[in-house]
Structures are given as structure tokens and as C-alpha cells.
Amino acid sequence: MEYPGNLFVVAAPSGAGKSSLVKALLELDSKLNVSISHTSRAPRGQEQHGREYWFTTVDEFRTMAARDEFFEWAEVHGNLYGTSRAAIEARMAHGEDVVLEIDFQGALQIKQLFPYAVLIFILPPSWEELEQRLTRRGDTDPAVIAQRMSNARLEVAQAQNFDFVVVNAVFDTAVFDLKSIVHAQRLKYAAQRRNRSAVFRALELP
Numbered sequence: 001m002e003y004p005g006n007l008f009v010v011a012a013p014s015g016a017g018k019s020s021l022v023k024a025l026l027e028l029d030s031k032l033n034v035s036i037s038h039t040s041r042a043p044r045g046q047e048q049h050g051r052e053y054w055f056t057t058v059d060e061f062r063t064m065a066a067r068d069e070f071f072e073w074a075e076v077h078g079n080l081y082g083t084s085r086a087a088i089e090a091r092m093a094h095g096e097d098v099v100l101e102i103d104f105q106g107a108l109q110i111k112q113l114f115p116y117a118v119l120i121f122i123l124p125p126s127w128e129e130l131e132q133r134l135t136r137r138g139d140t141d142p143a144v145i146a147q148r149m150s151n152a153r154l155e156v157a158q159a160q161n162f163d164f165v166v167v168n169a170v171f172d173t174a175v176f177d178l179k180s181i182v183h184a185q186r187l188k189y190a191a192q193r194r195n196r197s198a199v200f201r202a203l204e205l206p
């Protein structure tokens, strides 16, 4: 499948800083749109239906999956998560740039469907720092942290299947790295289409 516009997929082990980085990237780049996923997990804290996620029951999720309403879906940490066609298809058809913040299983499914998608994997600077970030964020139940740390080892092994790896040590440096990848991809896309005005738009030149 091919649409005009760029598709970026960001994955990371839980606690590496993916949500914070994507949020910062979106604030810097008004041309990027983030996809809102569906999930069967319960809302946490201040989360709102339609803002962080579309919250569904397991049955609703499975019905959508059976109707082929997802581009990809996966089970992560015991819950179901998916990118619905409705969430991104219209935007992609209009040539907008879309970011998916999903797990590695979903990222690999997206690469199969859209080979031009740019897959970015966020790494924490160390295992110790990952554990500290998970603890600081308030996932205080040691069993939950232990489960996420053991999943993290499996997830990090998938980094080799991604196009880029960004290490989130100093936050602003990692945001800059992400911004550079987005910028470079826009230039590459414009150059491939031999479209001078698209190159200028990507460079933000008059």
C-alpha cells in the first residue's frame, strides 16, 4: 500500500521516554499528526477517551479486528492495542505526515504493509536508568516493573529491525535526533519524487 506523505513509527520499551519524546516532537513540528490507537486496557490517571487512546472492551476490540478495521494490532503487557484504518487512512490519503507510537510487533506489521515507513527505536541509556524512569513515573508495583523490565530485554533485541535507533539519555538531544530523522526523510522523499518545490517546502525555504 502506498500513500503520499511520510509515515513514522516510534517504538521503545516502556519507560524509555517514547511518549514524552513524541509529545515534544509534535510541539516543534506542526506538520506531524499522531495516530490515536485503540486499546482494551483501562484508562490511567488523567487519560481521556479519544485523547490518549480510544478505550474499548476486549469484545469491541476483537469485533473490530475480525472486521479487519486495524492496519495492525498486538497484545502488549496483557492488553490489546491497535491502529485503526479510520485513525490514519484519511490523513495519509491527503499526503499528511503521520506518527505511530506503537510496540515493535505493530511496527513490523506496519513495515510489511508500508515498506516506505520509517521505523525508529528509542533506547534508554542503560537498564538501571530504565528501571529508575519506570519507578519515578509511579509504576510502583514491583511486579509490574519486573514484568516491564523483562519485556524490555525482548523488545530491545528488536532494535536491529528498525531503520534508526535514538538513545534517550539527554532529553533535548534525543528530540533533536528525532527531528533530524523526520527532516531527512522529508528531503529524501521530495528528492525521490524529483520535486523541487517539495524540496523547498521541506527546507522551509520560500
Ligand SMILES: Nc1nc2c(ncn2[C@@H]2O[C@H](COP(=O)(O)OP(=O)(O)O)[C@@H](O)[C@H]2O)c(=O)[nH]1
Binding pocket: 011, 012, 013, 014, 015, 019, 037, 038, 041, 072, 073, 074, 076, 077, 081, 082, 083, 101, 102, 103, 104, 105, 106, 107
Ligand atoms: N501494536 C501496537 N502497540 C501499541 C499501540 N498503541 C500503543 N501501543 C504500545 O503498547 C505499549 C503499552 O502502552 P501504554 O499502555 O500506553 O503503556 P506505557 O508504554 O507504559 O506508557 C507501548 O509499547 C505502546 O507503544 C497500537 O496501536 N499498536
Ligand SMILES: Nc1ncnc2c1ncn2[C@@H]1O[C@H](COP(=O)(O)OP(=O)(O)O)[C@@H](O)[C@H]1O
Binding pocket: 012, 013, 014, 015, 016, 017, 018, 019, 020, 021, 133, 134, 136, 137, 168, 169, 170, 171, 172
Ligand atoms: N531523557 C530523559 N531523562 C530523564 N527522564 C526522562 C527522559 N525522558 C523521559 N523521562 C522520564 O521517564 C519517564 C518515562 O517516560 P515516558 O515518556 O512516559 O515513557 P514511555 O512512553 O516510553 O513509556 C517519565 O517520567 C519521563 O518524564
